[in-house]
Amino acid sequence: MTASKKPQFYRRTLPETCISFCSTEGKAIFKEAMLSGHMDGYFPLAAQFRTQDEPAYCGLSTLVMVLNALEVDPGRVWKGPWRWYHENMLECCTPLDIVERQGITMEQFTCLALCNTLSTTTVYVDQNTNVETFRETVMRCTRSEDEFIAVSYSRKILRQTGSGHFSTIGGYHKGRDLLLILDTARFKYPPHWVPLPLLFDAMKEIDPETQRPRGYLVLAKASTQPQMMFQLNPVLGV
Amino acid sequence: MTASKKPQFYRRTLPETCISFCSTEGKAIFKEAMLSGHMDGYFPLAAQFRTQDEPAYCGLSTLVMVLNALEVDPGRVWKGPWRWYHENMLECCTPLDIVERQGITMEQFTCLALCNTLSTTTVYVDQNTNVETFRETVMRCTRSEDEFIAVSYSRKILRQTGSGHFSTIGGYHKGRDLLLILDTARFKYPPHWVPLPLLFDAMKEIDPETQRPRGYLVLAKASTQPQMMFQLNPVLGV
Numbered sequence: 001m002t003a004s005k006k007p008q009f010y011r012r013t014l015p016e017t018c019i020s021f022c023s024t025e026g027k028a029i030f031k032e033a034m035l036s037g038h039m040d041g042y043f044p045l046a047a048q049f050r051t052q053d054e055p056a057y058c059g060l061s062t063l064v065m066v067l068n069a070l071e072v073d074p075g076r077v078w079k080g081p082w083r084w085y086h087e088n089m090l091e092c093c094t095p096l097d098i099v100e101r102q103g104i105t106m107e108q109f110t111c112l113a114l115c116n117t118l119s120t121t122t123v124y125v126d127q128n129t130n131v132e133t134f135r136e137t138v139m140r141c142t143r144s145e146d147e148f149i150a151v152s153y154s155r156k157i158l159r160q161t162g163s164g165h166f167s168t169i170g171g172y173h174k175g176r177d178l179l180l181i182l183d184t185a186r187f188k189y190p191p192h193w194v195p196l197p198l199l200f201d202a203m204k205e206i207d208p209e210t211q212r213p214r215g216y217l218v219l220a221k222a223s224t225q226p227q228m229m230f231q232l233n234p235v236l237g238v
Numbered sequence: 239m240t241a242s243k244k245p246q247f248y249r250r251t252l253p254e255t256c257i258s259f260c261s262t263e264g265k266a267i268f269k270e271a272m273l274s275g276h277m278d279g280y281f282p283l284a285a286q287f288r289t290q291d292e293p294a295y296c297g298l299s300t301l302v303m304v305l306n307a308l309e310v311d312p313g314r315v316w317k318g319p320w321r322w323y324h325e326n327m328l329e330c331c332t333p334l335d336i337v338e339r340q341g342i343t344m345e346q347f348t349c350l351a352l353c354n355t356l357s358t359t360t361v362y363v364d365q366n367t368n369v370e371t372f373r374e375t376v377m378r379c380t381r382s383e384d385e386f387i388a389v390s391y392s393r394k395i396l397r398q399t400g401s402g403h404f405s406t407i408g409g410y411h412k413g414r415d416l417l418l419i420l421d422t423a424r425f426k427y428p429p430h431w432v433p434l435p436l437l438f439d440a441m442k443e444i445d446p447e448t449q450r451p452r453g454y455l456v457l458a459k460a461s462t463q464p465q466m467m468f469q470l471n472p473v474l475g476v
Contacts, residue, residue, distance in 0.1 A: 046284055051286075
């Protein structure tokens with residue numbers, strides 16, 4: 001195949017499982033979710049929403065969004081006089097050239113979050129993990145500006161093209177049980193609302209890299225008495 | 239001065255002329271503006287909100303936001319299989335190494351917008367331009383997803399640190415006459431609401447580079463019958 005015949009795309013069409021943030025229906029959902037109080041966490045995350053610079057940087061860009069939304073001072077300069085988080089500063093656990101080729105696993109995401117001083121609860125979605133616990137976590141975090149959720153899931157289960165992916169959750173619509181996914185692959189899909197149970201199913205998929213299910217992380221600024229939880233054994237559930 | 243003594247910052251505090259998007263007051267303003275119908279243009283812009291990668295890239299990043307929010311297909315690949323706009327693809331009018339050092343003027347922004355197929359109305363805010371015309375334009379564009387406003391203004395007039403800057407307008411609160419500024423220097427300031435008359439004054443400042451006042455641009459996808467207006471003479475007003 002010659003270079004000129006390589007497939008190329010201007011975005012992808014969202015499957016019917018997803019409702020675009022920018023559509024008339026998406027805006028109506030946003031408005032109702034905001035009036036119900038489940039968009040409080042949206043504002044700091046939206047203020048740091050970014051496009052992943054590399055196809056496999058979804059995990060790094062998701063973590064950068066959370067670090068900047070939580071206003072974590074990296075203690076070192078990014079550019080000019082500014083201390084600020086950028087993907088290129090997240091190299092403590094895995095070399096960036098490997099991340100660029102392979103992306104990161106839940107374990108590596110957890111390692112990076114801890115390295116960068118976050119309080120981190122990592123949950124693998126296995127048979128002992130139930131959707132109600134996840135929903136309670138979503139309801140708590142979307143009413144807060146102090147805790148954010150990063151999810152690791154299979155795009156296939158959402159009927160999207162591609163495979164494993166990381167995103168943050170930007171809001172929740174209780175009446176329709178919908179989550180707002182702030183997808184950093186903005187060249188592919190706009191932000192979108194998805195049914196919470198479907199995203200939960202998409203976290204159950206076994207990651208072929210680790211042979212473990214995927215899942216979610218609750219991320220917060222570490223307090224002076226850090227309460228870090230790192231659930232190493234996926235069969236324990238939460 | 240040794241390298242270690244160079245001044246460095248973790249963000250800057252917003253002056254009292256500005257209300258943070260993420261504050262309790264900012265959220266209340268957002269909610270009221272949304273219910274009044276002046277946040278329709280917010281959604282596609284917010285979905286493409288970015289951080290400028292270089293201190294002088296405010297103009298390029300603002301234009302990238304608008305091009306991607308309007309879903310303009312650049313007709314060439316950015317990365318992987320994806321056709322998508324990135325700052326590094328905006329090199330038709332001025333070499334990027336010069337932009338990196340000097341930023342761009344209103345003229346160069348206009349040239350870049352036209353090169354990339356946008357319908358562009360460029361308004362220099364001189365003594366013949368009135369605030370009411372600007373307010374009418376803001377009211378029209380914030381109710382639309384087809385036209386966005388980029389503003390070129392002096393940060394000093396807003397009592398911010400720094401000098402000339404480009405941003406997009408993300409929304410309008412009619413009752414309080416406030417604009418939402420989606421500032422791409424997110425390492426410095428969060429998005430913020432500012433009084434419309436104050437931003438108008440900040441556009442009047444003479445750009446030392448061009449000896450012309452600053453101003454604003456109304457940007458849209460070109461129709462099949464492009465209606466491009468480029469007001470070359472700043473004394474004409476709109």
